[in-house]
Amino acid sequence: MKKKILTLIMLSFLLVGCGKGAENNSDETFVATYPADFMSIAPLADESANSKMVLRNMHEGIYKYNTDGSLEPGVAESIDVSKDGDYLVFDIVLKDGVKFHNGKDLTSEDVKYSYERLAGLIDGITPDMVTGSGYFKQLLNGEDEGFKKGKIEIIDENHLKVYLDGSYGTLTSMYTLADGLLVPAGYSEEEQSEHPVGVGPYEFVEYIEGDHISMAAFEDYYGKKPSVKNVEFRKYADESTIPIAFENGEIDLLTLSNENYDRIKEEGYEVSEGLSNDVRVLYMNEREGKLFNNKDLRYAVNYAIDKEKLLNSISNGRGAVLYSHFTPVLKDYYNDNLKDIFPYDTEKAKEYLEKAGYKDGFEVSIKTVAENDIEQDLAALIIEDLAKVGITAKNDPIPWNTYYEEVYKGFNFDMAILNVVGYPDPSRVLSRYESVSGKNMPGFSNAEYDKIIEEARQSIDQEEESKNKYKELQKLITEDAPGVFTIDPGVATAISKEYTGYKNYPFAFVDISLIERK
Amino acid sequence: MSIFKRFISGIFTIFIISIVVFFMFQIIPGDPVLSQLGAEGIEDNPQLAEKFRQEFKLDDPVHVRYKNWVTGVLKGDLGTSFKYKKPVSELIKKRLVPTLTITFFAMILTVAVSIPLGLYISKKEESGMGTTYNILSQLGLAIPSFWLAIILMWIFSLKLNLLPTRSVINWSNPVNTIKSLIMPVLVLSIGSISIVIRYLVNAVNDEKNKDYVTLAKSKGLLDEQVLNKHVFKNVLIPIITVLSMVLINLAMGSIIIENVFNIQGIGSLLIVAIRESDYPVAQGVILFYSVLVVIINLIVDILYMIIDPRINLKS
Numbered sequence: 001m002k003k004k005i006l007t008l009i010m011l012s013f014l015l016v017g018c019g020k021g022a023e024n025n026s027d028e029t030f031v032a033t034y035p036a037d038f039m040s041i042a043p044l045a046d047e048s049a050n051s052k053m054v055l056r057n058m059h060e061g062i063y064k065y066n067t068d069g070s071l072e073p074g075v076a077e078s079i080d081v082s083k084d085g086d087y088l089v090f091d092i093v094l095k096d097g098v099k100f101h102n103g104k105d106l107t108s109e110d111v112k113y114s115y116e117r118l119a120g121l122i123d124g125i126t127p128d129m130v131t132g133s134g135y136f137k138q139l140l141n142g143e144d145e146g147f148k149k150g151k152i153e154i155i156d157e158n159h160l161k162v163y164l165d166g167s168y169g170t171l172t173s174m175y176t177l178a179d180g181l182l183v184p185a186g187y188s189e190e191e192q193s194e195h196p197v198g199v200g201p202y203e204f205v206e207y208i209e210g211d212h213i214s215m216a217a218f219e220d221y222y223g224k225k226p227s228v229k230n231v232e233f234r235k236y237a238d239e240s241t242i243p244i245a246f247e248n249g250e251i252d253l254l255t256l257s258n259e260n261y262d263r264i265k266e267e268g269y270e271v272s273e274g275l276s277n278d279v280r281v282l283y284m285n286e287r288e289g290k291l292f293n294n295k296d297l298r299y300a301v302n303y304a305i306d307k308e309k310l311l312n313s314i315s316n317g318r319g320a321v322l323y324s325h326f327t328p329v330l331k332d333y334y335n336d337n338l339k340d341i342f343p344y345d346t347e348k349a350k351e352y353l354e355k356a357g358y359k360d361g362f363e364v365s366i367k368t369v370a371e372n373d374i375e376q377d378l379a380a381l382i383i384e385d386l387a388k389v390g391i392t393a394k395n396d397p398i399p400w401n402t403y404y405e406e407v408y409k410g411f412n413f414d415m416a417i418l419n420v421v422g423y424p425d426p427s428r429v430l431s432r433y434e435s436v437s438g439k440n441m442p443g444f445s446n447a448e449y450d451k452i453i454e455e456a457r458q459s460i461d462q463e464e465e466s467k468n469k470y471k472e473l474q475k476l477i478t479e480d481a482p483g484v485f486t487i488d489p490g491v492a493t494a495i496s497k498e499y500t501g502y503k504n505y506p507f508a509f510v511d512i513s514l515i516e517r518k
Numbered sequence: 519m520s521i522f523k524r525f526i527s528g529i530f531t532i533f534i535i536s537i538v539v540f541f542m543f544q545i546i547p548g549d550p551v552l553s554q555l556g557a558e559g560i561e562d563n564p565q566l567a568e569k570f571r572q573e574f575k576l577d578d579p580v581h582v583r584y585k586n587w588v589t590g591v592l593k594g595d596l597g598t599s600f601k602y603k604k605p606v607s608e609l610i611k612k613r614l615v616p617t618l619t620i621t622f623f624a625m626i627l628t629v630a631v632s633i634p635l636g637l638y639i640s641k642k643e644e645s646g647m648g649t650t651y652n653i654l655s656q657l658g659l660a661i662p663s664f665w666l667a668i669i670l671m672w673i674f675s676l677k678l679n680l681l682p683t684r685s686v687i688n689w690s691n692p693v694n695t696i697k698s699l700i701m702p703v704l705v706l707s708i709g710s711i712s713i714v715i716r717y718l719v720n721a722v723n724d725e726k727n728k729d730y731v732t733l734a735k736s737k738g739l740l741d742e743q744v745l746n747k748h749v750f751k752n753v754l755i756p757i758i759t760v761l762s763m764v765l766i767n768l769a770m771g772s773i774i775i776e777n778v779f780n781i782q783g784i785g786s787l788l789i790v791a792i793r794e795s796d797y798p799v800a801q802g803v804i805l806f807y808s809v810l811v812v813i814i815n816l817i818v819d820i821l822y823m824i825i826d827p828r829i830n831l832k833s
Contacts, residue, residue, distance in 0.1 A: 210782035
């Protein structure tokens with residue numbers, strides 16, 4: 001009898017095992033992952049990249065992003081930008097028949113509400129409830145910070161004019177509007193945090209905190225209907241298990257690392273490669289009284305570093321070598337003619353060392369963020385290169401919090417490595433090198449630069465002329481050499497075999513609507 | 519010591535822990551505002567950063583903040599999470615079930631395997647079992663749990679495709695929940711099983727050399743009878759001690775295991791809280807664990823008294 005029972009129990013275990021196995025994706029749900037819980041799922045309540053990359057699938061602003069980070073009018077029929085005194089005026093005509101997920105039509109009223117929600121103009125919605133509001137507060141409601149108070153004028157149901165303070169300039173204002181996700185007027189924050197509603201290609205289905213968030217293709221989406229009908233983003237707290245889950249068929253999207261890139265590719269998975277738009281830079285503090293106040297010395301360092309080698313060692317040659325504080329991914333604004341300013345040339349480096357008065361080299365320490373592995377590897381490689389021209393550098397890794405206080409804010413360093421996260425907005429990327437910018441870590445200061453960036457900001461049309469201004473800015477940075485702009489190690493993402501068409505964006509966005517089921 | 523005194527000393531312990539925990543997080547580097555808003559965020563929106571500091575009273579002197587925290591805790595308020603902006607007690611309550619579930623099953627598995635096996639081995643020690651068990655239990659103790667977890671995943675998820683890599687504990691779906699529990703419980707128990715077996719075998723060996731065993735044998739009892747009737751009764755007390763330690767061990771061990779298997783328990787809450795400088799949550803969870811340990815120890819003391827009246831808690 002006992003044996004029979006035992007056999008039965010064992011059999012039942014076997015049966016359980018044979019069942020659906022490890023939750024294989026036989027149904028047509030596309031599964032992606034995210035690493036940590038969201039503070040909230042209400043649109044823009046959580047500013048972290050972690051939440052943005054997931055939640056953007058449900059929302060759009062009046063502009064829609066292309067995969068290269070450029071903008072096109074999405075829900076808007078037309079957007080005309082003009083100047084009116086100190087204001088930038090966005091004249092917006094909405095498309096007909098754009099619907100929110102709750103069935104409501106998108107009207108000018110909703111656009112107005114969406115912007116006021118982010119600018120702190122709605123009672124009961126404080127800025128800390130919408131931390132992802134970007135510059136809305138400054139552009140629309142920044143009187144206390146010295147900005148002009150903006151206004152929104154409704155002309156009719158589909159037509160409105162938005163007056164923004166002009167000081168951030170055209171591009172940054174456009175990108176701010178692009179990130180001003182549209183929500184139905186009056187739909188409360190509490191409702192948004194339970195059941196977010198937007199105009200994006202996917203609508204909310206379910207969120208189990210700490211486990212997953214699921215979405216379904218929105219039937220009434222105004223644009224191209226997505227091919228993938230059901231999506232689930234699952235939380236995987238431990239990165240090391242994700243590749244196993246991918247090969248086990250539990251998830252459909254995997255960000256590749258150097259360790260598994262070759263193998264996954266050999267196994268025939270489709271791999272999408274792109275740039276992260278982040279800039280890894282070795283800053284040299286050029287402030288008065290600092291070692292690198294000497295321009296020849298900064299040149300010497302720039303000639304001494306073999307960036308190709310960095311790229312090959314750090315990311316097996318994937319990604320891109322950089323020549324200024326700008327990645328090629330923002331291709332319309334990228335200056336392609338800076339490659340030859342600092343070729344790898346140890347002889348030139350030694351020449352400039354001598355010119356700078358350091359013929360016999362010198363000693364310097366490179367401050368790095370201890371938690372960041374790539375920066376640690378970069379530091380080791382850079383030290384090797386510097387040694388070849390007689391500069392004795394040593395790595396001084398410090399925790400991010402200390403680095404932030406001492407180096408990022410305190411400017412107490414000679415050399416420091418930093419990973420600067422990029423924006424799709426070129427104007428915002430380059431604004432950190434203005435002499436007045438608080439983010440200007442190396443202390444770069446150039447009157448011409450300040451003048452050109454202001455002109456670029458104020459130009460309304462974003463045609464050749466203003467694009468050339470942004471290119472000119474990149475050149476000014478390179479020529480001053482406030483640092484060595486090293487590499488963008490890139491991103492590579494594999495997709496499971498039933499799907500195709502995934503592309504990386506130069507910012508945090510896992511866009512499911514691009515994916516097609518084979 | 520009377521139970522009352524034990525109780526008081528338990529409370530004193532918790533008080534000391536509260537001081538250590540609180541000040542520990544003041545000393546280690548980590549600015550919650552920086553963690554929550556990021557360097558660029560603070561730069562772009564200094565007003566928000568300021569508001570954050572005010573809201574959580576981060577600029578008060580340390581002793582004032584400690585006093586506020588302790589007064590809150592006494593009233594049952596563990597503070598508010600920086601990240602989730604929700605009460606810490608609510609977060610802990612929500613995560614309690616998964617942690618308790620895996621701890622409970624791991625404890626059951628540990629007891630069910632280690633006690634019979636330990637007793638069996640102690641009987642057969644002379645027959646060469648000793649060496650085998652020694653090697654195996656050393657192995658069980660030495661293998662890091664997260665490594666074992668990955669190996670099991672590789673075998674059962676990737677190669678055999680039987681179990682999910684990611685555990686979902688939700689009893690409305692019992693089949694999935696059971697499948698989800700198998701690997702974490704197994705990984706969690708292996709170390710404990712080794713500990714209990716080793717401890718048990720040693721305890722039995724110690725008892726075997728005692729006078730009453732010699733006496734019983736000289737009375738003509740068989741080895742088997744001596745063990746069953748006398749020795750095993752006497753090893754109960756050390757077993758309870760080691761089991762209480764094991765229980766605490768399991769609860770702590772789940773911190774790592776939860777992360778590997780993505781279980782939404784208290785352990786994973788703690789890891790994220792420490793990583794993101796969410797001090798109220800980290801302090802709350804650690805305090806919760808300390809209270810748990812103190813309570814377990816108190817229960818063990820009471821159990822001693824019930825099992826062995828010679829241990830007089832009053833003396």
